[in-house]
Amino acid sequence: MAKQKRQSTPGDMVRSMAILMIPLVLITIFFTRNTGDAPVEPVDWQPVLTSAREEAPYPVLAPTNLPEGWVPTRVTWEAEKKGAEANRWMLGWLDPQQTYFAVEQSDAAPGPFIDRVGREPRAEGTSQVGGQEWERQVSEDGRTRTLVQRTEKVTTIVAADAPYEALEAFAGTLSDS
Secondary structure, eight states: OOOOOOOOOHHHHHHHHHHHHHHHHHHHHHHHOOOOOOOOOOOOOHHHHHHHHHHOSSOOOEEOSOOTTOEEEEEEEEOGGGTOSSOEEEEEEEOTTOOEEEEEEEOSOHHHHHHHHHTSOEEEEEEEETTEEEEEEEOTTSOOEEEEEEOSSOEEEEEESSOHHHHHHHHTTEEOO
8 A cells, every 4th residue: 555645734844944944044153243343453564664765666665654553454566576566565554543545656557556456446636745736536435535656656545445535645644754
């Protein structure tokens, strides 16, 4: 005699869903729990700056006399003679309000460099910093602002999700010595 197959009930469906959902909920909790704010680890940027200034075909800028509470968080030097597509200097800082500020310089083609750093920016006028004119630009979403200065040798960009006045103050600390 053949066994009769029992009809599925709504209770069977609920039990099956629970068997599937419990691991999914546990995995979601495990991978999305907030571990709290991790402390920002400052980077030692001075040795990288020294290398960049020795190797770069342009004056490499870095901030001097920043107010207390600024933390260097990122530094990169890519040299063309070491295989990079172009020479590129980047230094990033967190201000006391946890806003990230960056200075980036490159002798690559200005257009693509500006588009990448400024997140496809549009022009918004100019700023005067230390007697020099900088182009004001804002990203497409209006969040990131940049100050851009182009010379024959290098394009310099100061970027942050901050007002232009804050960018101007940061740019005013930049020096090549």
